[in-house]
Amino acid sequence: MERVAVDDVDGRIGPAAMVRGLTEPLGLTDLAMNYYELDPGDSFAYAYHNHEIQEEVFYVIEGTATFETESGDVDVGPDEAVRFGREEFQRGWNRGDERVVAIALGAPLSYGESVTLRYCPECEGETDNDLGRADDEAAVVAHCGRCGVETGRWYRGSMAGEVP
Template sequence: MERVAVEDAPGADSETRRFRSLASALDTTGLAINYFDVAPGEPVGYCYHRHHEQEEVFFVLSGTATFDIEEGDVVVDTGEAIRFAPGEWQQGWNHGDERLVVLALGAPREDGPTDLRRDCPECGDRTPVTPENIDGERVFHCDECGAEMGRFG
């Protein structure tokens, strides 16, 4: 048996977002568990993405999440959950006026390949990106033109 308080789990904080890896703290083997506390206007994850092997379930603890999917936007309110099968494109956002708190569950925990995309200002389209760690930040560059598309510490 393992037990952890959210504030004691490893993660990363900024002025606009709080992330905690509960799976790491609980030493889960087959299930990813992530906690997100996100300010209005901010994304839940850093990229529009799809997992090849992992399914994900997002449970909204408070606030309203908007998920950008291939068919358009889907709004998920407090007390609701949404599931993405392997291969489904998605990115969560807080387009509301209050903080968004979401619990994300994924199985298997080590999900294998993931495709990432971001809006490239140079290409004018949502293009594939490759993240790299530079000076403690995660930096995203467009795979097509090389433009920097975001930095997150």
């Protein structure tokens, strides 16, 4: 058995006010698990995306999360869960005025290949993006896969450059 207090897990850089990865502290080998706190305007993910082999479930504890999907927006409120299958595009946001608290589960643990679509001002459209660390390791940076221009930059607990 493994046990961990969420507050004892260090937060990491992400597109939300708080992202705490619970996968490693719990010793999970077949399932990814993350705890999120989203301030208004925050997102669960860096981009509208899918995963080749992983399905995801989001369980909302507090607030209402709005998920962009191929068939339109879907609101998920407290004590509700939503599942996204393999290769199904989605991105969840806090578009309300109250904080969203949620748990995300993904299985299997590996994503496989992912497509991460973000708006590129140079290409004037949605393009696949590559995510990586800034040279100083203090930020996660997205670059257009077509032209290389930076399309987003996130620091711990910030949504720099994001517009939901």
